[in-house]
Amino acid sequence: MELRQLAAFLAVARTGTITAAATELDLAPSSLSEQVRALERSLHAELFHRTPTGMRLSDQGQALLPHARSLLAQAEQARRAVAGQPRRVRVGTLETLAASHLPGVLATLAQRRPELAVQVDTMPRTALLAGLAEGELDAVLLLDLGPVLGGLGFTPPPGRSPLSAARLAFVDLDTVPLALVAAPGHPARALGVLTAARVAAQRLLVTEPxxxxxxxxxxxxxxxxxxxxLRSLATMRAWAAEGLGLALLPEFTVAEDLAAGRLVRLPLHESPPELCLRLVWPADRENTDPDLKQVLYALTA
Structure with a gap:
């Protein structure tokens, strides 16, 4: 087996077609196809089922998958060690968390693994989970609820390839309390403790679905x-302060407004949900990329 053959194998598994994989690796399709066939000949196994719509991993291909990823990860570690380059960790997060919570997480990582180079990308949750599934991100920070991933009400995307079927693991790093707020003179204050039904009858400022x-x-x-x-939490906060509706916002975004009296917290019969700051990563990478496991430990210890 050659590393370039394993890279070709993973690219086809990731994209599902020779053409897309060749584009990703900047190779001619015929060259990439020959690399995959040479790998199959060396292993005496058919790694893909070739169909009119693309390439699908066979049982033998599924068996090779974690080993191919592990071998390439180790080769990359060796290359960086020889070249004196730091290990690069790709972390994705929600725009909301980039300023409020991510700096603390990165400071912890920098203290425990100062030799690492960290690349941060901010994007919507769907893109974060897709990036994990496709191997473009090592770990992501997002907001969730409850004991299972997606308890808040979202479903992790299936991704484009068998690589995306890997189970996602997670750990909760912190809690993110929410507050239902309004302007000091809003009529809802006169209603006393609000039930869910009374909240539902109010004009509610929300972010995008x-x-x-x-x-x-x-x-x-x-x-x-x-x-x-509305398009942002800042807009929701400003509209709420002008009496244009009620808003359910994270406490860290309204703490100063509550202290200054620009907003008031409305009492609720049932407390608003308390979100989790959740670190998510592909569970299979813990075994195929030992260094990533150490990075995750540094983030969560």
């Missing part, structure tokens, strides 16, 4: 009737 705080609101209120979608 699918956002963590949009989903959290639906855990608090079953059937809201008057939703005003």
């Amino acid at each position: 699918g956002c963590s705080f949009f989903l959290a609101l639906h855990h608090l209120v079953a059937a809201p009737t008057d939703l005003v979608p």
Whole structure:
């Protein structure tokens, strides 16, 4: 086996076609196809089922998959060690967390693994999980709820290839409390302790559907009737301060407004859900990339 053959094998497994894999590796399709066939000949095994719509891993290909990833990861570690280059860790996060929670996580990592180079990407949750599934990210920080991944109300995307079927593991690093807030003079204050039904009858300022705080609101209120979608938490906070509706926001974004009296916390019959700051990574990478396991330990210890 040659490393370039294993790279070709993984690219085809990841993309599902020779053409897409060749584009990814900047090779001619005929050259990449020959590398895959040479690997199959050396192993005396058919690694893919070739269909009119693309390439699908065979049982033998599935068996090779973790070993191929491990061998290439070790080769990359060796190359970086010889070249004196640091291990690069790719971390993705939500834009909301990039300023509030990520710096603390990165500071912990820098203290425990100062030799690492960390690349940070901010993107929506769907893109974060897809990046994990496709091997483009090593770990992501997102917001969730409950004991299982997706308890907030989202489903991890299936991805484009068998690589995406890997189980995602996670650990919760912190809690993110939420507060239902309004302007000091908002009529809802006169209602006393609000039930879910009373909240549902109010004009509610929300983020776009699918956002963590949009989903959290639906855990608090079953059937809201008057939703005003806005593009950012900052806009929600500003509109709420002007009396234009109620907003369910993370406490860290409204702490100063509550202290200054620009916003007030509305009492609720049932407490709003408390979100989790969740670190997620592909579980299979713990065994195929030992160095990543150490990085994850540094982040969570």
